[in-house]
Amino acid sequence: xxxxxxxxxxxxxxxxxxxxxxxxxxxxxxxxxxxxxxxxxxxxxxxxxxxxxxxxxxxxxxxxxxxxxxxxxxxxxxxxxxxxxxxxxxxxxxxxxxxxxxxxxxxxxxxxxxxxxxxxxxxxxxxxxxxxxxxxxxxxxxxxxxxxxxxxxxxxxxxxxxxxxxxxxxxxxxxxxxxxxxxxxxxxxxxxxxxxxxxxxxxxxxxxxxxxxxxxxxxxxxxxxxxxxxxxxxxxxxxxxxxxxxxxxxxxxxxxxxxxxxxxxxxxxxxxxxxxxxxxxxxxxxxxxxxxxxxxxxxxxxxxxxxxxxxxxxxxxxxxxxxxxxxxxxxxxxxxxxxxxxxxxxxxxxxxxxxxxxxxxxxxxxxxxxxxxxxxxxxxxxxxxxxxxxxxxxxxxxxxxxxxxxxxxxxxxxxxxxxxxxxxxxxxxxxxxxxxxxxxxxxxxxxxxxxxxxxxxxxxxxxxxxxxxxxxxxxxxxxxxxxxxxxxxxxxxxxxxxxxxxxxxxxxxxxxxxxxxxxxxxxxxxxxxxxxxxxxxxxxxxxxxxxxxxxxxxxxxxxxxxxxxxxxxxxxxxxxxxxxxxxxxxxxxxxxxxxxxxxxxxxxxxxxxxxxxxxxxxxxxxxxxxxxxxxxxxxxxxxxxxxxxxxxxxxxxxxxxxxxxxxxxxxxxxxxxxxxx
Numbered sequence: 269x270x271x272x273x274x275x276x277x278x279x280x281x282x283x284x285x286x287x288x289x290x291x292x293x294x295x296x297x298x299x300x301x302x303x304x305x306x307x308x309x310x311x312x313x314x315x316x317x318x319x320x321x322x323x324x325x326x327x328x329x330x331x332x333x334x335x336x337x338x339x340x341x342x343x344x345x346x347x348x349x350x351x352x353x354x355x356x357x358x359x360x361x362x363x364x365x366x367x368x369x370x371x372x373x374x375x376x377x378x379x380x381x382x383x384x385x386x387x388x389x390x391x392x393x394x395x396x397x398x399x400x401x402x403x404x405x406x407x408x409x410x411x412x413x414x415x416x417x418x419x420x421x422x423x424x425x426x427x428x429x430x431x432x433x434x435x436x437x438x439x440x441x442x443x444x445x446x447x448x449x450x451x452x453x454x455x456x457x458x459x460x461x462x463x464x465x466x467x468x469x470x471x472x473x474x475x476x477x478x479x480x481x482x483x484x485x486x487x488x489x490x491x492x493x494x495x496x497x498x499x500x501x502x503x504x505x506x507x508x509x510x511x512x513x514x515x516x517x518x519x520x521x522x523x524x525x526x527x528x529x530x531x532x533x534x535x536x537x538x539x540x541x542x543x544x545x546x547x548x549x550x551x552x553x554x555x556x557x558x559x560x561x562x563x564x565x566x567x568x569x570x571x572x573x574x575x576x577x578x579x580x581x582x583x584x585x586x587x588x589x590x591x592x593x594x595x596x597x598x599x600x601x602x603x604x605x606x607x608x609x610x611x612x613x614x615x616x617x618x619x620x621x622x623x624x625x626x627x628x629x630x631x632x633x634x635x636x637x638x639x640x641x642x643x644x645x646x647x648x649x650x651x652x653x654x655x656x657x658x659x660x661x662x663x664x665x666x667x668x669x670x671x672x673x674x675x676x677x678x679x680x681x682x683x684x685x686x687x688x689x690x691x692x693x694x695x696x697x698x699x700x701x702x703x704x705x706x707x708x709x710x711x712x713x714x715x716x717x718x719x720x721x722x723x724x725x726x727x728x729x730x731x732x733x734x735x736x737x738x739x740x741x742x743x744x745x746x747x748x749x750x751x752x753x754x755x756x757x758x759x760x761x762x763x764x765x766x767x768x769x770x771x772x773x774x775x776x777x778x779x780x781x782x783x784x785x786x787x788x789x790x791x792x793x794x795x796x797x798x799x800x801x802x803x804x805x806x807x808x809x810x811x812x813x814x815x816x817x818x819x820x821x822x823x824x825x826x827x828x829x830x831x832x833x834x835x836x837x838x839x840x841x842x843x844x845x846x847x848x849x850x851x852x853x854x855x856x857x858x859x860x861x862x863x864x865x866x867x868x869x870x871x872x873x874x875x876x877x878x879x880x881x882x883x884x885x886x887x888x889x890x891x892x893x894x895x896x897x898x899x900x901x902x903x904x905x906x907x908x909x910x911x912x913x914x915x916x917x918x919x920x921x922x923x924x925x926x927x928x929x930x931x932x933x934x935x936x937x938x939x940x941x942x943x944x945x
Contacts, residue, residue, distance in 0.1 A: 269315065272449055276638045277315045279441040283644050285312055287459050288636040293327045297335050301503040302643045303402045306428045309641040336377040344378060349409045356407055361400035362390060373422060376400060383420045393427050398535040399509045402428045429506045433647045439693055447700055451690060457639030464633050464915050466935060468793040471707055472626050476500045478685030479538040479580035480507060480649040484566045485681050486616055488583040490545060490603060491623015497584040501540035505646035508538035518555050523570045533577040537650060545585025545603035556607050563616035591624050591748055595755035599718040611723045618678035619711030625794045630917050658684035661705050664698050667733045675712050682708035705733065709744040747794055783807065785943030793936040799929035800836045804904060807941060809840055811898035812847055818894045818909040819854040825918060827866040829910040838879050851883040854891060901944045908937040
């Protein structure tokens with residue numbers, strides 16, 4: 269167990285589970301994660317390995333005996349008939365039969381219909397009427413010669429969700445974690461390995477959860493396929509439902525005028541539209557109009573009556589175009605169906621998650637650590653829907669008063685949701701609060717920036733805020749605005765921008781600037797377009813000796829970064845010349861053979877290339893600083909050394925990031941160039 273896992277299991281005994289167990293028990297059962305973890309929580313909510321192993325076997329037995337596979341439905345029906353009673357795990361949907369004035373259940377996998385359900389059951393579990401709920405059901409069979417009588421009898425039904433939780437226990441447990449530890453805990457609860465994600469990408473994952481803890485929150489995420497956009501909305505919580513963007517009607521989503529029954533928004537905390545993008549999709553214009561009114565006013569009309577609901581809306585879709593292409597030729601909503609490219613509809617969105625920054629799912633992204641049993645955490649998120657954290661920033665920060673009301677609402681809702689999830693006790697530093705406020709503003713600014721491109725009637729506004737105590741002003745820019753400034757109109761003039769303390773620097777034109785001592789470059793987290801050649805080449809040209817000081821060249825990816833750096837030196841050196849490259853690093857005590865083997869392989873592969881590579885180990889405990897020093901008088905100070913890129917799939921030969929550094933997501937880092945006279 270990691271140090272984090274130890275804190276987790278000590279702080280929340282019986283409420284957490286090892287996340288890799290879900291895969292162990294799932295097999296070929298097509299069942300949501302929260303169903304599996306509900307069962308794991310009954311038998312495996314411990315850190316005792318023997319108990320876990322026996323618990324996993326018990327859960328496997330339960331699934332084998334009671335989960336209904338569609339292709340085995342006839343066998344299960346026969347088992348119920350022969351035994352007279354049998355427990356099943358299935359998705360149950362209930363409908364009202366007006367002809368008989370009775371509620372009737374349909375079992376999704378078992379394949380039986382018209383099973384009578386009592387009114388008391390419906391009063392307790394109303395979501396059975398909309399979308400269906402996974403349940404553990406005791407089924408009986410009692411044949412009658414009367415053909416009108418259905419032989420299937422539901423003697424008991426238990427929706428799969430926790431029966432109770434103690435919010436005070438939750439808040440007390442939160443106090444045992446630092447902010448970064450808690451964020452990693454939440455990321456592990458989602459199912460991902462926090463060591464493989466940048467801070468910014470962790471916040472993206474957490475932002476997806478806001479729909480569960482914030483009422484009437486409108487979120488959109490567009491990006492490449494394979495980033496796990498739909499996972500949190502289909503499997504993470506029993507309070508959310510995922511529907512295909514093309515499979516919803518006004519009657520299903522809002523209200524059926526013929527029956528008077530309220531649709532999905534009346535029963536679910538979160539309604540997510542999957543596969544929302546697609547320019548060729550046909551969309552009902554009346555649905556878009558009702559959505560606009562609901563997203564703005566939390567209400568919808570049914571004839572002469574106006575009804576309200578609290579469901580949050582999430583719109584998830586894939587993009588095919590690159591970000592710079594969309595910014596240059598169209599906009600970041602380019603992939604949506606034409607009727608959804610309605611600026612009035614888009615203006616109702618509170619946050620736009622840039623899906624192109626989110627990691628593509630790969631094996632090492634999944635965690636083996638501990639996280640909350642998701643069903644328990646889902647109930648916690650539901651509890652916080654009743655609370656409002658949107659004004660917590662006001663003691664420390666003041667937003668630009670010219671920001672429009674819709675922009676303000678979007679920022680506040682995102683900020684409130686992040687506060688609830690990360691700082692539910694409201695105990696955070698001013699700097700931590702500023703981080704969330706900046707992110708919340710960026711999420712809304714991404715929406716507003718595209719509206720300005722699409723409709724000239726929208727009024728530009730400067731997205732900034734002021735720290736009350738110090739008077740510092742902070743200007744917020746989206747990452748794509750920093751990377752591709754040529755596709756954006758400036759919010760402020762260059763003179764005005766100097767008033768802000770936090771400027772988001774760009775390295776787009778660094779290569780064309782004259783070499784100067786003291787030059788400082790800052791790169792934002794998730795920024796692209798950065799390479800060793802763009803950063804260092806101009807300062808290394810003409811050098812015949814280069815020394816890299818980095819105490820952390822030990823693991824495969826670190827040695828690969830060094831290899832990429834040396835290949836860059838090889839590329840820029842004059843033909844017929846040789847360059848000495850020396851590495852000074854620390855010896856890896858735990859796996860010295862691996863470190864030695866990697867460096868030796870690199871050395872062997874460079875024989876005869878024109879690069880004379882050597883390395884040595886520095887035994888000083890105080891050796892921490894990282895830099896590159898040349899015999900031409902330059903010292904390049906690196907706060908992260910050569911470790912500037914986020915993880916990517918090193919083993920995939922066809923992965924573009926393997927071959928082109930500019931396509932990799934960067935970690936946040938700083939570089940300073942100093943001339944040694």
